[in-house]
Amino acid sequence: MAFKKHSVLPGFNLSLGYTLLYLTIIVLLPLSALLLKSSGLTAHAFWAVVTEPRVLASYRVTFGASLLAALINLFSGLLIAWVLVRYSFPAKRFIDALVDLPFALPTAVAGIALATIYAPNGSMGELLAPLGIKVAFTPLGIVLALTFITLPFVVRTVQPVLQDLEVELEEAASSLGATRLQIFWKVILPTLLPALLTGFALAFARAIGEYGSVIFIAGNMPYVSEITPLMIISKLEQYDYLGATAIAVVMLVVSFGLLLLINGLQWWSAKRLGRR
Amino acid sequence: MSRLLAALLTLALATPVLADTTLLNVSYDVMRDFYKDYNPAFAKYYDARFKDKLTIQQSHGGSSKQARAVIDGLEADVVTMNQSTDIDAIVEKGKQINPGWDKKLPNEAAPFSSLQVLIVRKGNPKGIKDWNDLVKPGVQVIVPNPKTSGNGRYTYLAAWGYALKQAGGNDAKARQFVTDVFKNVPVLDAGGRAATTTFMQRQIGDVLVTFENEAEMIAREFGRGGFEVVYPSVSIDADLPVAVVDKVVDKKGTRKAAEEYLKYLWSPEGQEIAAQNYLRPRDAGIAAKYAKQFPPVKLFGVNEFGGLAKAQKVHFDDGGIYDQIAAAIAKK
Amino acid sequence: MATIALTQRSIVTTEVPWVRYTLTTLALLLIGLFLVLPLFTVFYEALKKGWGLYLTALVEPDALSAIKLTLTAAAIAVPLNLVFGVAAAWAIAKFDFRGKSVLITLIDLPFAVSPVVAGLIYVLMFGAQGWWGPWLMDHDIKVIFAIPGIVLATVFVTFPFVARELIPLMEAQGSEEEQAAMTLGASGWQTFWRVTLPNIKWGLLYGVILANARAMGEFGAVSVVSGHIRGETNTLPLHVEILYNEYNFVGAFACASLLALLALVTLAAKSLVEWRTEQLAAAARRDAVE
Numbered sequence: 008m009a010f011k012k013h014s015v016l017p018g019f020n021l022s023l024g025y026t027l028l029y030l031t032i033i034v035l036l037p038l039s040a041l042l043l044k045s046s047g048l049t050a051h052a053f054w055a056v057v058t059e060p061r062v063l064a065s066y067r068v069t070f071g072a073s074l075l076a077a078l079i080n081l082f083s084g085l086l087i088a089w090v091l092v093r094y095s096f097p098a099k100r101f102i103d104a105l106v107d108l109p110f111a112l113p114t115a116v117a118g119i120a121l122a123t124i125y126a127p128n129g130s131m132g133e134l135l136a137p138l139g140i141k142v143a144f145t146p147l148g149i150v151l152a153l154t155f156i157t158l159p160f161v162v163r164t165v166q167p168v169l170q171d172l173e174v175e176l177e178e179a180a181s182s183l184g185a186t187r188l189q190i191f192w193k194v195i196l197p198t199l200l201p202a203l204l205t206g207f208a209l210a211f212a213r214a215i216g217e218y219g220s221v222i223f224i225a226g227n228m229p230y231v232s233e234i235t236p237l238m239i240i241s242k243l244e245q246y247d248y249l250g251a252t253a254i255a256v257v258m259l260v261v262s263f264g265l266l267l268l269i270n271g272l273q274w275w276s277a278k279r280l281g282r283r
Numbered sequence: 284m285s286r287l288l289a290a291l292l293t294l295a296l297a298t299p300v301l302a303d304t305t306l307l308n309v310s311y312d313v314m315r316d317f318y319k320d321y322n323p324a325f326a327k328y329y330d331a332r333f334k335d336k337l338t339i340q341q342s343h344g345g346s347s348k349q350a351r352a353v354i355d356g357l358e359a360d361v362v363t364m365n366q367s368t369d370i371d372a373i374v375e376k377g378k379q380i381n382p383g384w385d386k387k388l389p390n391e392a393a394p395f396s397s398l399q400v401l402i403v404r405k406g407n408p409k410g411i412k413d414w415n416d417l418v419k420p421g422v423q424v425i426v427p428n429p430k431t432s433g434n435g436r437y438t439y440l441a442a443w444g445y446a447l448k449q450a451g452g453n454d455a456k457a458r459q460f461v462t463d464v465f466k467n468v469p470v471l472d473a474g475g476r477a478a479t480t481t482f483m484q485r486q487i488g489d490v491l492v493t494f495e496n497e498a499e500m501i502a503r504e505f506g507r508g509g510f511e512v513v514y515p516s517v518s519i520d521a522d523l524p525v526a527v528v529d530k531v532v533d534k535k536g537t538r539k540a541a542e543e544y545l546k547y548l549w550s551p552e553g554q555e556i557a558a559q560n561y562l563r564p565r566d567a568g569i570a571a572k573y574a575k576q577f578p579p580v581k582l583f584g585v586n587e588f589g590g591l592a593k594a595q596k597v598h599f600d601d602g603g604i605y606d607q608i609a610a611a612i613a614k615k
Numbered sequence: 616m617a618t619i620a621l622t623q624r625s626i627v628t629t630e631v632p633w634v635r636y637t638l639t640t641l642a643l644l645l646i647g648l649f650l651v652l653p654l655f656t657v658f659y660e661a662l663k664k665g666w667g668l669y670l671t672a673l674v675e676p677d678a679l680s681a682i683k684l685t686l687t688a689a690a691i692a693v694p695l696n697l698v699f700g701v702a703a704a705w706a707i708a709k710f711d712f713r714g715k716s717v718l719i720t721l722i723d724l725p726f727a728v729s730p731v732v733a734g735l736i737y738v739l740m741f742g743a744q745g746w747w748g749p750w751l752m753d754h755d756i757k758v759i760f761a762i763p764g765i766v767l768a769t770v771f772v773t774f775p776f777v778a779r780e781l782i783p784l785m786e787a788q789g790s791e792e793e794q795a796a797m798t799l800g801a802s803g804w805q806t807f808w809r810v811t812l813p814n815i816k817w818g819l820l821y822g823v824i825l826a827n828a829r830a831m832g833e834f835g836a837v838s839v840v841s842g843h844i845r846g847e848t849n850t851l852p853l854h855v856e857i858l859y860n861e862y863n864f865v866g867a868f869a870c871a872s873l874l875a876l877l878a879l880v881t882l883a884a885k886s887l888v889e890w891r892t893e894q895l896a897a898a899a900r901r902d903a904v905e
Contacts, residue, residue, distance in 0.1 A: 011710055011711065011712035011713070012710070012711040012712070014709065014710055014711075014790075015794055015797055015798075016709050016710070016790055016793055016794065016797065016803075016806075017797075017803035018705060018803050018807070019706060019709075019710050019712075021702075022702040022703070022705040022706040023706040023710075023712070025698075025699070025702045026699065026702050026703040026706050026707075026718070029699045029702075030703075030718075030721060030722065033725075033767075033770055033771055033774055034721065034722075034724055034725055034771070034774060035721070036740075037736035037737065037739075037740055037771070038724070038728075038736060040736055040739045040740045040745075040746060041732070041735070041736050041739060044739050083642075083645050086638060086641060086642050086645070087642045087645060087646065089638065089642075090638055090639050090642035090643075091642075093629065094635055094638070094639050096639055096643070100886065102643070102646060103886075104882045104883070104885065104886040105646065105650050105651070105882065106646070106650070107882055107885060108650050108654065108878060108882065109650070110825065110828065110829075111825075111828040111832070111877075111878035111879075111881040111882055111885075112653075112654075112832065112874070112875060112878040113831070113832025113833070113834060113851075113852045113855075113871075113874045113878075114832065114834050114835070114852075115832075115834040115852045115853075115855055115856055115871075116657060116832070116852070116855060116871040116874050116875060117653060119855070119859055119867065119868070119871060120653040120654075120656045120657050120660075120871070121653055123656055123660060124652060124653060124656050130652070130656070131648075131652070154649065155649055155650075155653065158649060158650070187630060187631075212726075212727045213726075213727070215729070216727065216728060216729030216730065216731075216732070217729070217730075217835075218729060218730055218731045218834070218835035219730065219834035219835045219838075219852070235729075236729045236730075236731040236732075236835070239729075239731050239732065239735065240731060240839075243735070243738075243839075248739070248744070251735060252735070252739065255729075255731075255732040255735055255736075258728075258729050258732055259728060259732060262724070262727035262728050262729070263720070263724065263727070265727060266720050266723050266724060266726075266727050267720055269723075270716060270719060270720055270723070274716075
């Protein structure tokens with residue numbers, strides 16, 4: 008097979024060449040600098056740095072909170088997408104637009120706003136404090152911040168699929184005697200599954216790298232509420248460049264793996280929808 | 284609206300006159316207010332004496348973060364830090380400052396000092412008087428993270444030194460004492476300023492341990508009604524060192540201005556501005572004039588720990604005693 | 616439109632009213648709690664002490680220079696990524712070649728890389744202790760702790776946005792129209808300007824809007840390479856953090872509200888683009904029917 012299929016359109020060499028050049032300069036070269044720097048550590052030393060107990064604890068916090076946030080969004084995202092597509096209510100267009108707020112709002116702004124709201128003397132914190140629920144400066148605060156910044160992902164991946172879902176399928180199921188709940192479980196949910204998973208994975212990928220919004224609300228207690236990006240910063244502040252790089256490489260590998268997974272999911276999703 | 288007009292007017296007037304020399308002072312978090320007062324005073328003096336209009340730029344952040352930026356190439360003419368180890372790091376890792384910087388200026392290059400005090404809520408409801416009150420159950424202590432903040436490191440060392448000085452005190456007991464203090468810490472902010480925000484704005488904790496001069500800042504920003512300052516029986520002498528960044532000033536040709544800038548910190552005017560910002564001055568005359576705001580406190584120096592460099596290594600480096608303490612606390 | 620859709624739905628394909636109301640209420644509650652409340656808080660805190668203080672905080676010289684720097688960084692980063700996005704989408708959507716999916720994953724990478732890591736890589740490359748730092752120093756070229764570093768970090772974090780919008784769009788559109796233009800004798804550039812660009816302009820705009828919002832709001836990556844020199848290398852989000860640490864909460868939230876306002880404008884622009892796209896699609900469907 009040739010490298011490229013024949014096409015009458017021009018500009019392949021130009022556009023691909025430019026794409027590769029730009030990609031190399033902006034993304035690949037800097038990232039290989041990271042990998043090269045980390046090769047200054049022996050495999051043994053690298054392993055020792057990335058499995059330090061405090062760093063291990065930060066993975067638990069980061070991945071745990073990201074997973075929880077992505078799970079919360081899996082459900083609330085489905086709910087919001089469902090309501091936006093299927094029901095009508097006042098100011099729907101406005102609310103639909105508002106869902107993208109976390110994409111548009113700078114994370115630092117989100118961080119200070121959430122810290123203000125959920126501090127013990129903040130508007131929500133005051134309500135929760137008598138119930139013994141502390142949000143700001145606890146791991147719960149991290150989950151909250153991550154839930155906020157990843158809220159649009161599931162909504163935006165599920166919404167178009169739900170919109171294109173054919174009513175005939177549901178009608179057919181209904182005429183065969185299925186209840187509404189059965190239809191949801193057996194007909195609708197399986198169709199939405201690839202989109203749900205894609206949204207979930209996207210939210211998870213975005214959450215593990217997040218820094219700006221989390222540091223304002225996390226409390227940053229060692230072993231309890233320190234996130235992995237903070238460990239990189241903390242290593243840097245102790246002038247430990249190699250250590251910072253090693254942890255950064257771990258994060259990079261995880262991100263790349265997640266992206267491969269997401270692209271696989273999207274391919275699966277396209278194939279499934281295509282068949283229908 | 285008149286306020287807006289006034290602001291616009293000051294903006295128009297404040298547009299900098301073409302300056303001859305620009306200095307960049309890379310400093311730590313809580314020094315903002317001091318340099319806000321000191322920079323114009325120095326620029327005026329310098330212009331009068333050398334006929335050279337200076338523009339002084341400021342960069343503030345956590346002490347170690349700032350030192351790292353200088354090591355990575357932030358072109359600071361002078362650094363004004365809260366720990367000699369941060370300047371030593373620039374000497375060793377970045378080589379932008381020549382060794383022996385602490386001998387080039389008086390008082391080991393620290394024009395003033397501060398000490399760790401206890402800040403409690405109005406009326407001192409938990410009755411906190413000294414370090415040993417911090418380990419009581421139910422007392423929440425707000426301290427910035429010793430890993431990332433010089434302020435937090437001084438607090439840690441002050442508590443350690445206090446325990447050492449008690450009857451029958453030894454390293455094992457001091458370690459237990461510091462562990463007990465940090466057991467009562469609910470939030471570890473990255474820097475001193477964030478810790479104050481947690482305590483004053485978020486109303487978390489019963490006692491904030493921070494520099495004496497920060498207490499004055501809190502009073503200015505939040506009013507004096509909300510808190511009280513408690514001087515412990517003994518505290519740590521926190522010298523706040525300054526240095527010229529040799530490599531940068533030689534390249535930019537700003538050595539003279541940079542050296543004058545630091546030297547003037549020891550002048551009566553510099554010392555007075557320091558005292559007004561609640562930094563303990565070196566000048567005996569100025570110290571006497573402001574004696575009322577600086578109650579005498581028994582102090583010990585970092586030499587108790589064999590110097591800051593050694594303390595850093597033993598206590599705060601990765602795997603050091605602080606890490607072990609944090610791990611022990613997390614296990615419970 | 617939505618009401619029509621609902622009335623058209625037969626009774627079997629929707630839920631009983633109480634379920635509908637519960638779900639809607641729940642969703643609105645979530646949105647209110649997670650989205651509206653933070654947004655409201657920013658403006659509330661900014662205006663708590665009155666308009667005078669609010670405006671004073673915004674025209675303060677350091678704030679103005681932060682606004683200027685933020686706009687400059689976005690003005691450089693967004694067009695760069697716009698050109699890249701179009702080139703990448705053209706290559707990927709209009710041609711079939713090996714390694715395409717790897718290329719797409721690599722383009723996505725900056726989206727998933729932690730901003731902190733993004734800042735770190737530029738320190739490793741251009742820092743005084745980094746690869747090219749000493750050479751840059753000798754030649755008196757400043758990259759990090761100066762505007763080029765901030766622009767580079769911004770370019771990195773907004774890298775995939777335009778490309779990610781255009782690739783699926785151009786793939787869906789196919790290349791029949793372009794091929795027709797070519798057979799009629801149009802040159803490659805003519806085809807691009809007259810046929811492709813009008814087809815993708817709304818998608819392009821959409822990507823630009825998202826990239827712009829991210830460029831102006833980036834915090835983590837820029838924080839690592841900025842140096843935080845007041846009035847020089849502080850972007851607006853960094854200025855927010857500094858004011859916050861100075862206990863100047865009104866100032867911090869005033870600048871934050873400016874960024875939030877920008878977010879709202881972004882959302883409005885985005886909705887407008889979506890609305891246009893829908894209308895165009897509807898018009899196309901009508902034409903097809905006729």
